[in-house]
Amino acid sequence: MTLPLYGTASNSAGFSPDETRSVVRLRSVDSSAERHAADFALAKTPDEILRATEADWPSIFVVSDGSIDLPSTFDGRLVAVPLKYSYLADGDVLGFDHSSRKFRTLFRQNSAHNSFLVTERCNNYCLMCSQPPKDVDDRWILSEIKESLPLIDPTTHALTFTGGETLSDWEDFIAVLKECRDRLPTTAIQVLTNGRAFANSETVDAWKDIGHPNLMAAIPVYASVDHIHDHVVQAKSTVDETVLGILKLKDRGQRVEIRVVLHALTAPIIEETGRWIARNLPIVDHVALMGLENTGFAIANDAMLWMDPMDYGNGLAKAVDHLSAAGVNVSVYNLPKCVLPKSVWPHAVQSISDWKNNFVEECDRCDEKSSCSGFFTTGRPRYSRGVRAITSHGANLFP
Amino acid sequence: MVGDFIRLTEDELNRLIDLRIRPGDGLYEKAYAAHLVTGTNQKAQRQLLAARLRSRMGFLQQVTPLHIFVVTLRCEHSCPYCQVSRQSTDRSRFDMGEQTAMRALDIAFASPAGRIKIEFQGGEPLLNFPMIKTIVTAAKARSGKKVDFVIASNLALLDDAVIEFCKANNILLSTSLDGPADLHNKNRPRPGGNSHELAVAGVRRAREILGPDRVGALMTTTEASLDRVDDIIDEYLQLGLDGIFLRPLSPFGFAVKTKQFAKYDAQKWLSFYERGLRRVLAINRQGTPFREFYAALLLTRMLSDRPIGYVALRSPAGAGLGALVYNYDGSVFASDEGRMLAETGDNAFRLGHVDQDSYNSLILSDKLIGAISSSLTQCAPECSTCVYESHCGADPVYHHATQGDALGIKPLSAFCARQKGIMGLLLDILENSPEDAAILRRWATS
Secondary structure (H helix, E strand, O other), X not given: OOOOOEEEOOEEEOOOOOOOEEEEEEEEOOOOOOXXXXXXXXXXXXXXXXXXXXXXXXXXXXXXXXXXXXXXXXXXXXXXXXXHHOOOOOOOEEEEEOOOOEXXXXXXXXXXXXXXXXXXXXXXXXXXXOOOOOOOOOOHHHHHHXXXXXXXXXXXXXXXXXXXXXXXXXXXXXHHHHHHHHHOOXXXXXXXXOOHHHHOHHHHHHHHHHOOOOEEEEEEOOOOOHHHHXXXXXXXXXHHHHHHHHHHHHHOOOEEEEXXXXXXXXXXXXXXXXHHHHHXXXXXXXXXXXXXXXXXXXXXXXXXXXXXXXXXXXXXXXXXXXXXXXXXXXXXXXXXXXXXXXXXXXHEOOOOOHHHEEOXXXXXXXXXHHHOOOEEOOOOOOOOOOOOOXXXXXXXXXX | OOOOOOOOOHHHHHHHHOOOOOOXXXXXXXXXXXOOOOOOOOOHHHHHHHHXXXXXXXXXXXXXXXXXXXXXXXXXXXXXXXXXXXXXXXXHXXXXXXXXXXXXHHHHHHOOOOEEEEEEEOOOHXXXXXXHHHHHHHHHXXXXXXXXXXXXXXXXXXXXXXXHHHHHHOOEEEEEOOOOHHHHHHXXXXXXXXXXXXXXXXXXXXXXXXXXXXXXXXXXXXXHHOOOHHHHHHHHHHOOOOEEOOOOOOOOHHHHHOOOHHHOOHHHHHHHHHHHHHHHHHHHHOOOOOEEHHHHHHHHHHHOOOOOOOHHHOOOOOEOOOXXXXXXXXXXXXXXXXXXXXXXXXOOOEEEEOOOOXXXXXXOOHHHHHHHHOOOOOOOOOOOOOOOHHHOOOOHHHHHHHHOOOOOOXXXXXXXXXXHHHHHHHHHHHHHOHHHHHHHXXXXXX
């Protein structure tokens, strides 16, 4: 199933008319942690609502489909959302729009897969984009992120920034990353970017000056050949800027991950791409070869993009072999073990974010389920013909 | 320029030369990925090439990392292929004295490399073990450099005192092992005829006390070895060694005098090498990791851009820039082979003497600059247009020894024939034998 991360509140009250948006952090009713102005008591039962008012919480966040009984004396802020958001828990952070009552879950304390969308604007227009770009002024998102960062548990292991192109407003975004350096110095920060902005030395110098101890730029390179990459991203001369950007980052000692999304335009040549990266860019810190998430543009371009992973498994195995033989740290994302050659298994990781990750019935009798990526639940999931339980007495299609 | 290679048909090659290619025809993609063509106004490819070339030439940043001390020329073996040793018992005549050793250390410590290796050679260096101890102690007392030590010994004289000293000072041992007992003892005679027994016992003991990675063995191919490659490799396997270096005989010193060198040609050696390499690959296919070290060096050049300073696989050549040799009598040579030449009266690579010279005067000597600058493969006839140039190296000492000229005429060079033969073989395996290719690619890693 897919966790609903966006929604509309069924009720809200007490918000100042001077502001259009608020960032909200949920706290358990009995929390003894110091209260921040953004903190709301999280109440899921009438009893918890009662206890919240008794504990003088000035702000209460109710998750319930029923009616809400608040004492008439309560004059603080209230947000109520339907029961399907019952996953919300202590420490979670949300963005809330006062007039439309729309909210977005920005951070979940219990998740290892937290990511912030930075912008929906992008200067690439990738054929398989899972987050199709929109040309809108959405700079308010960066302000919301800035407001959220102080509310995030500083022991959080990892945080991802995604887009759109995260460096669309690179100066403002780098200021956000400096906040991360100061507030979340032990958190691994990953930034998904097309890397083109780093072709500009000014941007890459500013990136270096952030000085976060664990910052990684994750940059897609779809092919070793200019026109193939440019076709995938539907823009001219992009691979030149992207590769130049990677070189400039590494020249300044910055951490870089290369990402290759596998579909009918990239997967048939994945061995060549892997060999090329192994030879030309072994200096990168990680390479991720990623199964396609069938959502966004990928659905519209399905006829052009779909390729059963069973049909590129051998090339993928060779790409992994070229890369690991060159000492490059390589992982395979988003592909279940049953569709992968066994030599790739040690590289196959559970990469799909928890809120959009699931298994199929066949998986229930599979020995490898607990260490398998499973499937995306988003968009229109497509399943390989190779999906079948791996059992000690059975065999999958690859040796 | 940086060692990329693709295999083309003649027609494809002609189309590429005439630029009769276009995106989508398959040839464009191959050539683009190998940096043979690029688009107008593209910068990234040039920057990639620059970064890779800089990495490949990175060995030049470590100037003279190896310093060989010939602490004695005496030896209790009498190998017919030996290039230098003497059986004399006259200590004063063929041993390095302390004053010479300390002057040599001054020079070694004046070299720019932050980390140097001091290798003790002979003769049999353990015959002058007290001088090894003196040099190690003195080198460790000096500051400013990290120093590694190696003793190249036949191990016949390995005793508790030596092994304890090696353990205490983290000294590596390197020995000679030519194969099974009959072959080894034929190649390496000593009183008692027990060279093999002592070498094997020494390797076992050193592995046990110093650690499995603290002792290495090298073999030399003689005429008697040529049809024994499987036996030789098995000998190394049985000893638990992690690989073998299949080496041809060098045309120096006594090896020439005794006509050992003339007994087989490059083609015979290449077929010996190929049988050996295929045997090593079969061992790997059966699950035992075991390398042929020369192939591993070449593959690192062919498949990666990691800097390789190995003497015969670099240009500018490794003579002097890679190593200096301090002979027992204080003469300084540009390479170990250079001092071997001098033993037969040819002083072409004798750069000077520890008493009169400094590091700078040796490295900037006309002899060394002449030899290195005249042998650059990047601009040498035959080399500069050779398909293997970016994987190969300059060997001015070899070509001087065989042709009287540091550059040499490459079609007449057995070095050239061997290099081309081995690289052709490796390319063939990489291209046509997927399972073996995967093994070879692993060798290029570390």
